[in-house]
Ligand SMILES: O=C(O)CCC(=O)C(=O)O
């Protein structure tokens with residue numbers, strides 16, 4: 001069995017039992033496994049099948065019809081369209097991002113007008129976010145998963161509030177309401193085994209060939225990820241003073257019968273900023289190591305959770321956070337402003 005350097009927190013257990021371990025993991029490693037999430041193995045297996053089918057059988061021309069819209073982050077991302085680490089090469093991966101999600105009804109890729117309807121915002125120019133037909137046929141599975149992942153994210157954030165000793169246990173969750181417009185993205189990703197883009201293949205730099213998602217931190221509040229057995233590759237950089245040391249995230253099984261593997265959960269820049277650095281936003285990447293026994297592409301299913309667009313990132317009423325702040329206030333901004341700032345940096349818009 002592979003050894004596991006990360007904490008496993010079972011959120012189906014009593015709160016008092018799990019919050020100390022959760023806080024320690026969030027502060028020290030910024031990454032942990034969440035078990036007891038209640039998502040059946042069968043559901044996640046089906047999602048991975050759907051993802052594989054989409055990426056490997058849809059003609060490129062068809063995928064490109066639904067190319068990502070940089071304004072809302074919804075759509076298909078082609079090989080080489082992202083470069084998470086500006087010092088390295090382009091990321092050799094493809095993905096599809098679902099957004100404008102109503103986490104109560106499960107509708108996704110709504111038009112801009114529909115998405116903002118509940119806010120009575122006057123959207124003059126509508127933007128359509130058409131769903132590729134293959135996903136439309138499987139929308140129930142996708143919707144059910146998005147709704148459940150959002151509930152799990154809220155459960156985790158409530159536990160974080162408790163572990164930070166915030167009197168109002170809903171401090172974070174009341175800014176994660178299911179129907180309020182927000183920047184959350186549900187994403188399926190594929191990292192092909194062989195890098196076959198002529199551009200970089202002639203390189204002799206081992207890193208250039210094997211790094212599939214460059215070193216980066218996530219932007220949002222937290223990220224929930226499913227990976228598959230024997231498709232390893234996710235690595236963490238725990239110590240910034242040792243930038244060449246990377247910790248492999250293993251695949252582990254759930255302790256609950258017939259349930260999907262524990263989610264890999266990590267915290268993003270927004271939450272790090274909001275908690276004055278208390279919750280760690282850890283640098284990570286995807287790298288295929290030379291000589292490893294891998295015989296297939298890597299697939300991952302990722303849910304990037306963002307607070308409501310209008311949520312003000314006001315000081316967190318926790319003594320732990322106050323102490324870390326050392327009397328300094330964070331600059332006031334909304335969740336949307338924070339996201340836009342980070343996206344600009346990645347995509348050079
Ligand atoms: O696919 C993975 O394992 C990691 C993905 C990731 O870090 C990201 O897309 O931000």
Ligand SMILES: [Fe+2]
Pocket residue numbers: 216217218284
């Ligand atoms: Fe990431």
